[in-house]
Amino acid sequence: MAGGIKKFVVGSFSDEAVLFPAVKNVRKAGYKIHDVYTPFPVHGLDHAMGLRETSLHTAGFIYAITGTTTALSFMTWVFTKDWPLNVGGKPHFALPAWIPITFELTVLFSAVGMVLTFCYLCQLSPFVKKHHFHPRATDDLFVMAIECTDKTNDAEVKSFLEKAGAQEINVQMAETGWWIGRYDKEQKLYREEKGY
Amino acid sequence: MSLLKYESQQREPLVDGNKDYHQVTEDIISPIEMKPSKLWYIGFYISVSLLLFGVYSVYREVTYGIGQWNLNKTIGWGWDITNFVWWVGIGHAGTLISAILLLFRQGWRTGVNRAAEAMTIFAVMCAGQFPIWHMGRVWMAFFVLPYPNSRGPLWVNFNSPLLWDVFAISTYFTVSLLFWYSGLIPDMATVRDRAKTKLRKLLYGIASFGWTGSTKHWQRHESLSLVLAGLSTPLVLSVHTIVSFDFATSIVPGWHTTIFPPYFVAGAIFSGFAMVQTLLIVVRKVMGLQDYITLGHIEAMNKVIVLTGSIVGCAYLTELFIAWYGQNPYEWYAFSQNRANLFSPYGWSYWLMMFCNVVSPQLFWSRKLRRNITVTFFMSIVVNIGMWYERFVIIVTSIYRDFLPSSWSTYYSPTIWEIGFYLGTFGLFFTCFFLFSKYFPVIAVAEIKSILKTSGENYKVKMTDIEKADAEKFYHEVEHAH
Numbered sequence: 001m002a003g004g005i006k007k008f009v010v011g012s013f014s015d016e017a018v019l020f021p022a023v024k025n026v027r028k029a030g031y032k033i034h035d036v037y038t039p040f041p042v043h044g045l046d047h048a049m050g051l052r053e054t055s056l057h058t059a060g061f062i063y064a065i066t067g068t069t070t071a072l073s074f075m076t077w078v079f080t081k082d083w084p085l086n087v088g089g090k091p092h093f094a095l096p097a098w099i100p101i102t103f104e105l106t107v108l109f110s111a112v113g114m115v116l117t118f119c120y121l122c123q124l125s126p127f128v129k130k131h132h133f134h135p136r137a138t139d140d141l142f143v144m145a146i147e148c149t150d151k152t153n154d155a156e157v158k159s160f161l162e163k164a165g166a167q168e169i170n171v172q173m174a175e176t177g178w179w180i181g182r183y184d185k186e187q188k189l190y191r192e193e194k195g196y
Numbered sequence: 197m198s199l200l201k202y203e204s205q206q207r208e209p210l211v212d213g214n215k216d217y218h219q220v221t222e223d224i225i226s227p228i229e230m231k232p233s234k235l236w237y238i239g240f241y242i243s244v245s246l247l248l249f250g251v252y253s254v255y256r257e258v259t260y261g262i263g264q265w266n267l268n269k270t271i272g273w274g275w276d277i278t279n280f281v282w283w284v285g286i287g288h289a290g291t292l293i294s295a296i297l298l299l300f301r302q303g304w305r306t307g308v309n310r311a312a313e314a315m316t317i318f319a320v321m322c323a324g325q326f327p328i329w330h331m332g333r334v335w336m337a338f339f340v341l342p343y344p345n346s347r348g349p350l351w352v353n354f355n356s357p358l359l360w361d362v363f364a365i366s367t368y369f370t371v372s373l374l375f376w377y378s379g380l381i382p383d384m385a386t387v388r389d390r391a392k393t394k395l396r397k398l399l400y401g402i403a404s405f406g407w408t409g410s411t412k413h414w415q416r417h418e419s420l421s422l423v424l425a426g427l428s429t430p431l432v433l434s435v436h437t438i439v440s441f442d443f444a445t446s447i448v449p450g451w452h453t454t455i456f457p458p459y460f461v462a463g464a465i466f467s468g469f470a471m472v473q474t475l476l477i478v479v480r481k482v483m484g485l486q487d488y489i490t491l492g493h494i495e496a497m498n499k500v501i502v503l504t505g506s507i508v509g510c511a512y513l514t515e516l517f518i519a520w521y522g523q524n525p526y527e528w529y530a531f532s533q534n535r536a537n538l539f540s541p542y543g544w545s546y547w548l549m550m551f552c553n554v555v556s557p558q559l560f561w562s563r564k565l566r567r568n569i570t571v572t573f574f575m576s577i578v579v580n581i582g583m584w585y586e587r588f589v590i591i592v593t594s595i596y597r598d599f600l601p602s603s604w605s606t607y608y609s610p611t612i613w614e615i616g617f618y619l620g621t622f623g624l625f626f627t628c629f630f631l632f633s634k635y636f637p638v639i640a641v642a643e644i645k646s647i648l649k650t651s652g653e654n655y656k657v658k659m660t661d662i663e664k665a666d667a668e669k670f671y672h673e674v675e676h677a678h
Contacts, residue, residue: 128406140217183401
């Protein structure tokens with residue numbers, strides 16, 4: 001799903017201690033941070049960037065109770081309605097004996113559901129390709145991409161980033177969404193190749 | 197900021213040497229980019245041959261029937277189920293390390309969690325083989341699933357511990373795999389972004405799911421890991437609890453005890469950690485990762501071994517005491533004659549188990565021995581032999597003399613195909629592990645980076661200034677941080 005091509009000023013930082021004040025200053029100056037790409041989860045960076053909390057765990061809870069009810073209602077239906085089995089005269093509705101399976105399905109639904117939701121939200125899948133602002137963003141650099149509008153003065157943003165401690169500052173035109181592609185090929189977007 | 201990253205110098209560093217972020221990537225990922233060593237090939241070929249022998253043994257069992265194994269009238273569960281429980285037990289350490297230690301915020305797990313989780317997944321794969329092939333008519337294996345069928349539909353028995361096992365093991369495998377792979381995605385992206393060859397770019401490009409390292413994605417990733425850890429913690433305890441129910445809910449003397457669930461879980465963690473030690477001591481040496489899997493890591497795992505080993509020891513003694521105290525003649529006979537009597541046919545296995553699991557881990561009360569690699573490696577194997585015998589003792593000594601004394605004379609010993617099947621799962625396990633160590637980052641790169649500045653050796657030295665700093669000022673700063 002393509003998000004459209006936009007212009008970005010990109011700066012990379014080699015230390016998270018420099019990155020934090022830089023994020024603060026860039027936001028104060030009124031520039032729009034598109035994203036910061038980091039090689040590992042930097043705690044507190046989401047707050048510094050003003051991102052809202054994720055509600056992925058709420059989704060996990062909903063999947064979990066779906067699992068619980070699926071397991072319990074299915075076993076109840078099977079053993080009390082569909083095929084009541086007489087096991088030594090014990091009750092058909094054998095709740096204690098169903099707890100293990102109910103628990104397992106709760107966990108299974110929650111885990112599978114959450115991982116799928118996570119992949120959906122972050123657009124993660126095999127054969128998905130995205131624009132990478134810097135190849136070392138997964139190695140040792142913290143890469144900040146600032147989105148440019150018509151009114152933005154590139155040179156101004158560049159010098160601002162330089163003052164904030166960034167190295168390797170450049171301007172990139174980039175697709176913000178994802179597309180189906182391979183990483184061993186320099187590929188354009190599908191719609192560009194087809195001339196949409 | 198810097199103050200909040202403070203960790204006392206009293207704590208041993210988790211990453212030795214003078215490292216920065218790039219060096220961490222280099223150290224862990226470069227083995228993937230190099231040709232494997234001769235030793236790797238030798239090990240790999242041995243594993244594959246074992247695997248093939250296992251495949252042939254299973255082929256014979258499927259073709260000629262379960263009689264290929266020396267199971268007899270009383271011993272319907274021999275080596276096969278012993279091996280099943282043994283492998284499942286081994287498969288408990290990975291999730292314990294990655295989930296429970298994550299919740300307890302144990303920094304040292306970052307060095308060992310990736311390999312331990314991989315080991316868990318491979319061990320559960322091996323475990324799953326045994327009940328499946330034990331069915332005999334393996335082409336009917338799908339009968340264990342509750343699906344609408346033309347026989348009624350006749351559903352599976354949800355009250356049966358054997359069915360609980362089906363759900364427990366398959367859920368455990370799925371969740372461990374998801375947990376492991378979701379942690380692996382960012383590291384696969386690291387391999388992808390530094391790849392030089394086309395093939396590597398293509399394959400790691402596919403495997404890394406288009407990961408960019410976006411802050412929002414990391415935030416979700418953290419939330420996902422935390423919740424998966426929260427789910428896996430009761431899951432890992434439930435799996436071996438349910439495996440123990442296979443025994444504990446029966447009325448066989450020696451199995452019918454309420455102590456089984458906690459005792460099995462402790463034993464599982466005990467043997468799992470031993471297997472992690474066996475593998476990681478080799479991996480750190482062969483791949484030169486001594487800076488990341490330090491003596492401190494090995495010592496921490498040995499502490500878990502001595503703790504769980506002692507819990508297992510307590511359980512053995514409690515079981516024995518209760519068998520006597522309970523005054524049930526059958527129960528007491530199973531313990532006093534079938535097991536503890538050294539001169540009974542299987543008495544040797546009981547005492548071997550006692551020695552390996554209860555006596556030998558006590559060595560680890562000594563710090564010197566905990567930090568000795570040779571001793572640890574030797575002990576890790578002793579523990580796993582002991583834990584194999586525990587399952588053997590539980591299964592065989594409880595059923596070889598059943599309620600019908602006319603069946604008693606049969607002494608059970610396995611056939612070559614039964615042993616071959618077991619060796620085959622070793623082949624499967626090590627083939628998978630060799631491939632993993634060649635093609636995957638064996639240490640969680642991103643996680644090591646996130647603890648580097650608090651627990652790296654060269655960063656710890658810089659803590660001196662902070663230690664001298666004014667505590668009052670620090671509290672003030674923390675209080676007004678937001």
